[in-house]
Structure formats: C-alpha cells, structure tokens
Amino acid sequence: MAVGHPLDPYLRTDRIPTMWCPGCGLGVVLGTLLRAIDRRIKEGLLKREHIAFVGGIGCTARMTLYPLFDSAHVIHGRAIPFALAVKVVKPEMKMIVVGGDGDIAAIGGNHILHAIRRNADILVVMVNNMIYGMTGGQLAPTTPRGLYTTTTPYGNPEKEINMVKLAAALGANYVARGSITHPHLLEQVFYKALVKQGLAFIEVLSTCPEIFGRHIGLRNPVDLYTELKKRVVVKTKPSVDESDYDWEKGFVIGEFVEKDEPGYIEIYRKYISKAFGGGEE
Amino acid sequence: MRYEYLTGNIAIAEASITAGLKFYAGYPITPTSDIFEYLAKELPKHGGHVIQFEDEIASINAVIGASWACAKSMTATSGPGFSLMLEALSLAVITETPLVVAYVMRTGPSTGVPTRSGQYDVLQSTYGFHGGLVIPVLAPSTPQEAYDLTIRAFNISEMLRTPVVLLSDAVIAHTYGKVAIRERSEVDLIDRTKPSVPPDAYKPYDPVNGLVPPMACFGEGYNVLVESLTHDERGYYAPRTDVQRRLMWRLYKKIVENSGKLFDYSSTYLDDCDYALVSYGSTALTANVAAKLLREKGYRACSVKLKTLFPVYEDGIVNLLRGVKKVFVVENNLGLYYRELRGVIRDKEVVSVPLIDLDVPLPQEVVEVIKEWL
Numbered sequence: 001m002a003v004g005h006p007l008d009p010y011l012r013t014d015r016i017p018t019m020w021c022p023g024c025g026l027g028v029v030l031g032t033l034l035r036a037i038d039r040r041i042k043e044g045l046l047k048r049e050h051i052a053f054v055g056g057i058g059c060t061a062r063m064t065l066y067p068l069f070d071s072a073h074v075i076h077g078r079a080i081p082f083a084l085a086v087k088v089v090k091p092e093m094k095m096i097v098v099g100g101d102g103d104i105a106a107i108g109g110n111h112i113l114h115a116i117r118r119n120a121d122i123l124v125v126m127v128n129n130m131i132y133g134m135t136g137g138q139l140a141p142t143t144p145r146g147l148y149t150t151t152t153p154y155g156n157p158e159k160e161i162n163m164v165k166l167a168a169a170l171g172a173n174y175v176a177r178g179s180i181t182h183p184h185l186l187e188q189v190f191y192k193a194l195v196k197q198g199l200a201f202i203e204v205l206s207t208c209p210e211i212f213g214r215h216i217g218l219r220n221p222v223d224l225y226t227e228l229k230k231r232v233v234v235k236t237k238p239s240v241d242e243s244d245y246d247w248e249k250g251f252v253i254g255e256f257v258e259k260d261e262p263g264y265i266e267i268y269r270k271y272i273s274k275a276f277g278g279g280e281e
Numbered sequence: 282m283r284y285e286y287l288t289g290n291i292a293i294a295e296a297s298i299t300a301g302l303k304f305y306a307g308y309p310i311t312p313t314s315d316i317f318e319y320l321a322k323e324l325p326k327h328g329g330h331v332i333q334f335e336d337e338i339a340s341i342n343a344v345i346g347a348s349w350a351c352a353k354s355m356t357a358t359s360g361p362g363f364s365l366m367l368e369a370l371s372l373a374v375i376t377e378t379p380l381v382v383a384y385v386m387r388t389g390p391s392t393g394v395p396t397r398s399g400q401y402d403v404l405q406s407t408y409g410f411h412g413g414l415v416i417p418v419l420a421p422s423t424p425q426e427a428y429d430l431t432i433r434a435f436n437i438s439e440m441l442r443t444p445v446v447l448l449s450d451a452v453i454a455h456t457y458g459k460v461a462i463r464e465r466s467e468v469d470l471i472d473r474t475k476p477s478v479p480p481d482a483y484k485p486y487d488p489v490n491g492l493v494p495p496m497a498c499f500g501e502g503y504n505v506l507v508e509s510l511t512h513d514e515r516g517y518y519a520p521r522t523d524v525q526r527r528l529m530w531r532l533y534k535k536i537v538e539n540s541g542k543l544f545d546y547s548s549t550y551l552d553d554c555d556y557a558l559v560s561y562g563s564t565a566l567t568a569n570v571a572a573k574l575l576r577e578k579g580y581r582a583c584s585v586k587l588k589t590l591f592p593v594y595e596d597g598i599v600n601l602l603r604g605v606k607k608v609f610v611v612e613n614n615l616g617l618y619y620r621e622l623r624g625v626i627r628d629k630e631v632v633s634v635p636l637i638d639l640d641v642p643l644p645q646e647v648v649e650v651i652k653e654w655l
Binding site for chain 2: 015049050052054057065068069070071072073074075078080081082083084085086088089090092093110111113114272275276
C-alpha cells in the first residue's frame, strides 16, 4: 500500500507520474499552487467545485491534466478567452489560466494584453523557462538576448519581453514574480492572488534542464537550479522598473503591483443592472 | 407568433434569442456586424451576455468556453474571420462542444468586396478546419429561412454536441422579408443531454449507448475535462491507434448517421421535371426564376433548393432526383458544391453552372448557360 501524498485529494492520481522531465520546475509550480488552493478552501474562501484550470499548449499547459477540478486543455495561446467566457457566464468560478511563456506571451500575446486591460477576473500563471521546451528548444519572446536556441543558433538578437512591466502598465490588480527556487514565496503569492478580484498575473521563473539548460551548458538539473537561484534577488516591494531581467544581471522576484480596483465582472454587471434596473439577470 | 419585416441578419439574431442563446462573442466584420449590434442591445434583456473580443480567434474560443459553462453560445463572422476561427473549430469538434457560427459569406478571396456577395466559402465552411471530420452546414436563402434554420442549428448543435455553421451570404444578410417570429413555447427546442450518473462515475466522452456523450458543465462538481488531445472516454490523452480509431469513427458517425435527420430542402415542379436546377443560399432565388423561364420556353425544368449542405445525405439526394434526366448545379462561385453532388449522383449527368456575380446572378444568365446543355 503506497503512502498517500497530502495533495492527493486534489489530483487525478491515476495520471501521476506527470509527463514532465526530471529536473523540470513545473512540479514545484503545481505543488505550491495546490497548497495555496488547499489553504483557501480550508478557509472557506474558495469552493473546489468552483475552481477551474485552463491551459493552452505547452509543458505548462499540460498542468491542466493533473488537478482534480474542472479543466480545459485547449489550443495554443487561447486559454484566456475560454476562461473569461466561463467567468462571465458563471461568476462564481475561480478561473486559473496556466501557460508557458510561449503560450501566454507569444501566441497568446493579444489575449493577455486585452485581459489585463479589462482587469478580467482571472488568475494567470505564466511559467517562464525562457525557451520553447515541448517543441525542442526554439526561441521564446522571453529568451534573454544573446543566448543560444535552436532557431537562433548564432545567439538571440532580440530583446526579451518583460511581462511584469506589461501587466503593470495595463492595469492588472496584482502582479508578482516568483521562482521555483523559492517555493514558499511562490506559494504565498498564489495564496494572495487566489482571492484577488480583477486580473492577477504571476510570472514564475522555472528550470528546463533538458532543453534550456542543455543548450547553455547547464544540463545537470542541479546546476541549472543553482545557477537560477544565484540570479534570483528577493525583494519585498520592488518597483516595476526593477523587473527588467537578463541572464547576467539576474531576476528580481516579489510583488510588483497590488491594487484592489473593481474587476471586469463587477463593472460589467453594474452596467447591465443599471440598464435593466437590477432586474432580469 | 408575430410577423415582422426583417433582414436575414436580424432574423438570425432574433432566432438565436428564441433558441435560448445566452452568450455571444464577436469581432466586427462586414456584412455581419448588425447581428452583433442587435444582440448587444437585445440579449441582455433575456439574461444573456454579449462581449466584443480582440479578434475572431478570441471570440470563437470564448464561445467554446461559454458552452462548457452551460450557455448556448454563438458567434457570427465572414470569410476573413472564419478563416481565423478554423483552429478553434477543430477544438470544438474534438471536444464535442455545442455552438453555432453564423457565417455570412462575402466576395473573396481575401478582402475581396466586403459589402457584396458570393458563395466561395461553401466548402471551407465544413472542410476548412484540420482533422478531416464534418461540421453540419445549413444554408438559408430568405430571412424566414434564416430564422428557422438558426433555431435548427442550435438544436442540431445541442443534440449532436457539435459546432454547426449557418451559412448565409451578403444578399440574404441585408434583404428584407416577412418573418414569422415564434415564442419559445411555440418551437421545439433541444438541450444537450446531462449526465445521469454521479460525478465520480462520469466520463465526459463516453457515449453510453449511443454516439453522443452526455455533457456536464463547469462548476457542477463533475471535474470535467475539455481535452484537445486524442482522448479516451475519460478525457485522458491516449496516443494509441485503437483510441484514435474509436474516437474518429464515433465523431464521424454521430454526424453522418444522422444525415437523414439533418436533411432539409424545398423544390418547385419536381414532380414533373427533366432538368433539375439545384442550388442553395441566395442563388436559389436565381435558380427558382430560371426554372420558371425554362418552363415558359417548354422545357420541363424544376428547382431544388438545398437547406442542408453538410453532411451530404447521399441516399436522400439520389432519391430526390431519381426522376430527372439532368442535374444543373447553380452557384455563385467556380462550381464548388457541384463536386459534392457529382460524387453522389452517378446515374445521370451533373452539370456545373458556375456564376460569378457580386449580387444575385440574373436568371437569364442561368438560362443562357443551361440551354447549351439541353
């Protein structure tokens, strides 16, 4: 008889082990996220039947395959409109979008941009491993300039995108960056974001030793983990300007924005009920 | 029931409300935007939601999401927008998501003539998405048919858990006609089958004894899985030939084995006909008059208007045209649906009458072409 894991009640245990490579940071992301959800459920602030995961395509989006909630594993880049529609129809839902940097910042860039502008009531978790992992190591918009990828074999000439800055500029209620090298801090930002109205955007720095690490000479998972951890700077209230990163300079993690503006659903419902005298909802 | 004088587009919008539409997502595009604008004003009065998204891709993906939240959902678009929606339609097919896309064709390719008509996208409407399956396509030719077929499109989508395309065009979109608007109690409405088992026994892609699985929604405690990967009955990814075969054949059969149920047409003079002018959509108006003109000239012509274009009901079409000598397929494109009919009708000559006209082609033009073949 195998010994159960405390998070088993939240998992489709018949699908474990996951498809992720040894040394991948995604297990830490899922673990910390489920712990945060567990705490919020026990506090009575979330109901498990009202929690849903939505992911597009990529290693991170596959996270939707494992939690025992309503889940959608949809098409590349399009998790956000799916999630927002569910939220509009059923405002009691807590919609959690999980996606990689390719899924959210590249192909899904238009949707994240407008979801933030709307302050849509979604928790977006963008796991940033700075590479296209599932497809074998191609350039991501988050790849730091100068690094090798299979589609920039002479070095990446492009500037990396800073999604924290974008989310802050467009008015998200909550913007944080965490790292799988700091799981307790990561759990804490998830815990906070889970009860935020409006858009909560969390970027999670993660390790992909098999693809990203291998190509920059850090194939051993421990080496890549150690190198990332060395570059992570924890700050309690960093300014948005401190969020720019590169591989040499390192990565500031922390809570960049925390506001409590009304979310999209609240404003939308206010307009409708004003038009119809609070009636026919 | 009440009568109103409506355009095809507004008839679609009115019918969707009757059918129980609860979520509309869209992006402005000529010649469909008035469906969107009308619903934006009217649907909230019926407890529904209308949202303008950042593009057609977001719109169709939102429609899929809303459908999984139990809301009857729709979007409307034209060629450029439908092209953007194709990837998500493939998702709707494999996840068996009920939804309706009102596809109002305009002149193409590319930007073409946005305000004018054509039937160039008839094959794209069902074959456009990747994966080699069939989406039901219904084609109205008048505002009344636009109304009736919209309700039918919702019913088919719910009954078979499938996306359905309502294929209109720029002529029907803005042509006025008398439309009988029915109350919800006056029409037969079909809703998706809900699971009859408790959540822990529920499998979202298990058709139980039929071909269409019962559908639970988000937020009901069923731990639903919406899965774009090849999946087994539980919704678990299963990259195996046996699972792929089972899934493909079921998705195919649930549409094609219902071809007879889905088939709809109307005809004139078919009982006494040697030369059948088969058409659909706005071109059916042309074919109808052309058949009359040919009869005036002494030819035993008739017109057959197909209201269901896909799935192609082979037996039904063969049977319908069994008494005629020659079939002419009249359409406002280079002869696209002709290929479908030529594949089905093998015991007589099938002739393509391809017309390219920014508006409704003139009946005289059809007569001129057909006379060469009589």
